[in-house]
Amino acid sequence: MSSVSTKPAKGMRDFLPEDVRRREYVVGIIREVYEAHGFEPLETPTLESIETLLGKYGDEGNQLIFRVMKRGAQLQEALEGGGGEDAIADLGLRYDLTVPLARVVAEYGGKLPPIFKRYQIQPVWRADRPARGRFREFYQCDVDVAGTTSLAAEAEVMSAVSMALDRLGFEEARIRLNHRGVLFGLIEAAGVPASLAVDALVAVDKVDKIGWEGVAAELMERGIAAAAVAALEPLLGLKGADAAATLAALEGALASVPKGLEGVAALRELLALASCSGAGRRVEVDPYLARGLSYYTGAIFEIASPFLAGSLGGGGRYDGLVGMFSGRDVPAVGFSLGLERLIVIMSERGMFPAALAPSAVLVAVMGSSLERAARLAADLRAQGVRVDLYPEHAKLGKQLKYAEGRGIRFVAICGSSEEEVGVVTLKDLQSGAQVQLPRAEVGGWHRAQ
Amino acid sequence: MSSVSTKPAKGMRDFLPEDVRRREYVVGIIREVYEAHGFEPLETPTLESIETLLGKYGDEGNQLIFRVMKRGAQLQEALEGGGGEDAIADLGLRYDLTVPLARVVAEYGGKLPPIFKRYQIQPVWRADRPARGRFREFYQCDVDVAGTTSLAAEAEVMSAVSMALDRLGFEEARIRLNHRGVLFGLIEAAGVPASLAVDALVAVDKVDKIGWEGVAAELMERGIAAAAVAALEPLLGLKGADAAATLAALEGALASVPKGLEGVAALRELLALASCSGAGRRVEVDPYLARGLSYYTGAIFEIASPFLAGSLGGGGRYDGLVGMFSGRDVPAVGFSLGLERLIVIMSERGMFPAALAPSAVLVAVMGSSLERAARLAADLRAQGVRVDLYPEHAKLGKQLKYAEGRGIRFVAICGSSEEEVGVVTLKDLQSGAQVQLPRAEVGGWHRAQ
Numbered sequence: 005m006s007s008v009s010t011k012p013a014k015g016m017r018d019f020l021p022e023d024v025r026r027r028e029y030v031v032g033i034i035r036e037v038y039e040a041h042g043f044e045p046l047e048t049p050t051l052e053s054i055e056t057l058l059g060k061y062g063d064e065g066n067q068l069i070f071r072v073m074k075r076g077a078q079l080q081e082a083l084e085g086g087g088g089e090d091a092i093a094d095l096g097l098r099y100d101l102t103v104p105l106a107r108v109v110a111e112y113g114g115k116l117p118p119i120f121k122r123y124q125i126q127p128v129w130r131a132d133r134p135a136r137g138r139f140r141e142f143y144q145c146d147v148d149v150a151g152t153t154s155l156a157a158e159a160e161v162m163s164a165v166s167m168a169l170d171r172l173g174f175e176e177a178r179i180r181l182n183h184r185g186v187l188f189g190l191i192e193a194a195g196v197p198a199s200l201a202v203d204a205l206v207a208v209d210k211v212d213k214i215g216w217e218g219v220a221a222e223l224m225e226r227g228i229a230a231a232a233v234a235a236l237e238p239l240l241g242l243k244g245a246d247a248a249a250t251l252a253a254l255e256g257a258l259a260s261v262p263k264g265l266e267g268v269a270a271l272r273e274l275l276a277l278a279s280c281s282g283a284g285r286r287v288e289v290d291p292y293l294a295r296g297l298s299y300y301t302g303a304i305f306e307i308a309s310p311f312l313a314g315s316l317g318g319g320g321r322y323d324g325l326v327g328m329f330s331g332r333d334v335p336a337v338g339f340s341l342g343l344e345r346l347i348v349i350m351s352e353r354g355m356f357p358a359a360l361a362p363s364a365v366l367v368a369v370m371g372s373s374l375e376r377a378a379r380l381a382a383d384l385r386a387q388g389v390r391v392d393l394y395p396e397h398a399k400l401g402k403q404l405k406y407a408e409g410r411g412i413r414f415v416a417i418c419g420s421s422e423e424e425v426g427v428v429t430l431k432d433l434q435s436g437a438q439v440q441l442p443r444a445e446v447g448g449w450h451r452a453q
Numbered sequence: 454m455s456s457v458s459t460k461p462a463k464g465m466r467d468f469l470p471e472d473v474r475r476r477e478y479v480v481g482i483i484r485e486v487y488e489a490h491g492f493e494p495l496e497t498p499t500l501e502s503i504e505t506l507l508g509k510y511g512d513e514g515n516q517l518i519f520r521v522m523k524r525g526a527q528l529q530e531a532l533e534g535g536g537g538e539d540a541i542a543d544l545g546l547r548y549d550l551t552v553p554l555a556r557v558v559a560e561y562g563g564k565l566p567p568i569f570k571r572y573q574i575q576p577v578w579r580a581d582r583p584a585r586g587r588f589r590e591f592y593q594c595d596v597d598v599a600g601t602t603s604l605a606a607e608a609e610v611m612s613a614v615s616m617a618l619d620r621l622g623f624e625e626a627r628i629r630l631n632h633r634g635v636l637f638g639l640i641e642a643a644g645v646p647a648s649l650a651v652d653a654l655v656a657v658d659k660v661d662k663i664g665w666e667g668v669a670a671e672l673m674e675r676g677i678a679a680a681a682v683a684a685l686e687p688l689l690g691l692k693g694a695d696a697a698a699t700l701a702a703l704e705g706a707l708a709s710v711p712k713g714l715e716g717v718a719a720l721r722e723l724l725a726l727a728s729c730s731g732a733g734r735r736v737e738v739d740p741y742l743a744r745g746l747s748y749y750t751g752a753i754f755e756i757a758s759p760f761l762a763g764s765l766g767g768g769g770r771y772d773g774l775v776g777m778f779s780g781r782d783v784p785a786v787g788f789s790l791g792l793e794r795l796i797v798i799m800s801e802r803g804m805f806p807a808a809l810a811p812s813a814v815l816v817a818v819m820g821s822s823l824e825r826a827a828r829l830a831a832d833l834r835a836q837g838v839r840v841d842l843y844p845e846h847a848k849l850g851k852q853l854k855y856a857e858g859r860g861i862r863f864v865a866i867c868g869s870s871e872e873e874v875g876v877v878t879l880k881d882l883q884s885g886a887q888v889q890l891p892r893a894e895v896g897g898w899h900r901a902q
Binding site for chain 1 (some may be wrong): 457458459460461462465466467468469470472473474476477488489490491493494495496497498499500501502504505516519520521522524525528532537538541542544546556557559560561564565566567568570571576578580589590598601603604605606608609612616725726729730731778779810811813815818823824826827828830831834837838839840841842843844845846855858859
């Protein structure tokens with residue numbers, strides 16, 4: 005017996021059958037909705053060249069990449085060369101789905117449609133400190149449109165995300181919407197110098213975690229004058245009774261900031277497009293929404309649920325990123341749904357259907373003949389029934405207990421005299437009732453249960 | 454512009470939409486068939502503790518494990534300690550699906566049914582030299598029954614594999630069947646000393662690659678007498694007109710080798726069980742079949758196709774392995790289908806359905822209104838149609854070309870006057886024909902195409 009721990013490694017999870025079925029249920033719906041919106045599936049390798057990953061996620065991101073050691077002679081050389089960690093690794097585990105998309109667009113550009121709509125549902129890995137709901141291996145469900153600056157692309161992505169939320173049962177989830185032009189415009193209107201605008205954005209991004217007082221303290225730490233900080237708060241708080249009122253208020257506040265007005269105009273157009281689909285009723289313009297990442301260039305959005313602190317996913321326009329490997333300018337907009345958070349809420353709130361597994365029948369082994377049971381199992385499978393065949397000689401009681409333990413409701417029993425006349429007895433473990441049926445009718449009968 | 458290569462890393466592959474759909478098609482069928490046989494899904498993490506993996510796959514296997522470097526202070530310590538490669542890594546990438554199953558059975562034993570039937574379809578990674586059809590990241594489709602020594606478990610696994618081959622269109626594929634008791638019995642009957650029996654098995658395993666002459670040379674190199682080598686060849690070649698005749702011949706040859714006779718008896722029982730399902734017509738008893746791995750303890754089987762050298766998958770009984778972490782004795786039988794090889798043959802022989810993607814409609818943008826197009830797209834999606842919305846203002850010709858490039862057959866056109874009266878024009882790009890329909894009828898019409 006080995007003394008190795010049999011727990012999954014730190015921050016990793018095993019998915020037992022019920023867990024797999026929950027994931028598959030959610031992924032299946034998301035995939036269906038992304039398909040309904042004309043997106044095409046893409047999958048990229050788990051391992052990328054380390055050069056592809058390094059320098060793409062900031063200093064903090066670099067530290068969170070799982071690096072794979074070189075092998076054989078190359079490893080020996082690197083160890084002897086003493087080049088340290090960067091010399092030892094040649095591969096890294098996928099950190100997100102956006103850098104691989106950029107690599108794919110650069111590599112296969114000519115084979116892809118000029119406007120490339122892709123979805124990608126795969127795990128990513130980050131050597132982060134594990135915490136409740138934060139794992140080192142987790143799934144992202146990304147949807148992106150690359151190759152157009154049209155706001156209809158934002159609206160398509162929002163429609164897809166909204167329909168996925170509909171189908172999963174997140175009636176109450178909202179889409180918080182903002183625009184980098186509006187946010188930077190408000191920062192400028194408050195009197196923050198242009199050189200500190202990104203600092204201000206990074207601080208504002210933390211408002212949900214540390215409150216406005218924390219943000220104000222950080223803004224001043226970063227060298228922004230108290231007057232500008234005081235001016236910024238009411239500007240970010242501009243929110244009318246509805247989106248139209250909010251936009252009107254923002255327009256007033258940004259009257260002298262052209263990029264701010266452009267942002268408001270874009271939001272107005274986007275709201276009109278979003279209201280053509282189910283996304284419209286979910287949208288809420290929120291000037292506070294900042295999204296931490298530096299690469300966004302236009303509209304930004306995030307899913308908020310009253311049942312979870314933090315977001316269920318987010319995205320926006322990022323016109324500079326997808327072209328990073330190709331040297332071409334590839335405007336793009338994308339969104340990433342966080343699978344684990346969706347599943348956390350759905351589990352807590354009982355949002356999964358009662359039966360995720362296809363209903364099954366256990367074929368019991370009666371008397372001495374495994375073959376008779378095997379024949380019945382093959383027959384029922386040919387009729388489309390999901391069949392578990394009890395594989396050993398055992399007392400019926402033991403077999404019924406096994407069925408109960410597996411959550412199987414019906415047990416099919418067929419002795420030699422029953423086989424001779426072509427009938428099967430079906431025992432309902434829930435009610436205790438029994439019914440005898442012609443063998444050929446079991447499939448139809450089971451579907452009707 | 455970055456100078457980093459945008460190709461996938463060595464031995465890795467990107468899956469563009471058509472590639473993903475082919476994989477999904479095959480995986481979907483295999484999953485359905487495994488489910489129909491009462492197996493439950495399991496998924497385990499990509500990264501395992503390095504201790505879980507090391508020493509499980511032989512010396513050669515150890516060298517093929519992708520190892521993940523420790524991070525931060527632990528890495529520095531390991532580098533300064535000079536402990537070499539084993540000290541630097543703390544994690545490794547999943548190498549197969551059997552060791553994780555053994556870990557799961559040890560960790561969650563009490564929560565699992567006493568007879569645990571699981572399937573697992575996930576990628577594994579091996580730092581092997583890439584070659585045609587051999588990749589460093591590839592999928593395994595495993596199905597295993599743990600917890601019974603009954604031959605009905607072997608028969609279930611064979612039934613599942615055979616039904617998967619049926620559904621995928623591999624009418625001609627055969628299941629080669631042998632038994633370790635028979636093979637070791639024949640080796641003993643030929644006069645090979647017991648101490649060299651495993652050597653003999655390893656050499657016999659290579660007969661498909663190097664022919665009998667190569668095997669004979671290797672047997673003699675390994676110290677087996679020429680007389681024994683000469684006696685072994687006709688014994689391994691014992692094959693009758695059908696399986697029953699082969700078994701009778703083996704029984705004769707093994708008359709004085711009890712473990713050989715036990716093997717023949719097991720094969721006879723297994724053949725009777727296999728003939729209860731579709732597996733029976735595929736089975737072919739072949740005394741040459743050895744399966745290289747040392748861990749098999751009973752029946753062994755392999756899928757052979759006339760369209761591919763090597764096998765489409767293989768498996769057998771391995772009673773010592775699943776208990777390796779738990780210290781309990783967990784008899785088990787399993788099978789692994791090789792996804793990439795199935796796909797290679799299916800692609801070469803045109804075995805995929807013509808349309809793997811759901812049929813889509815492109816909603817064209819007419820005149821100045823993106824909103825009108827967005828409303829139509831939302832309407833059609835609500836009717837269940839897969840819709841791609843062209844996201845920009847563009848000439849109709851450009852939009853039709855985009856649809857052709859994406860393989861979309863129908864384009865929906867709706868100008869302002871058409872929207873007013875509630876009709877849509879649908880253009881068939883294959884025939885050039887146009888039809889005008891009430892808006893609410895487009896979904897039903899499209900399903901009927």
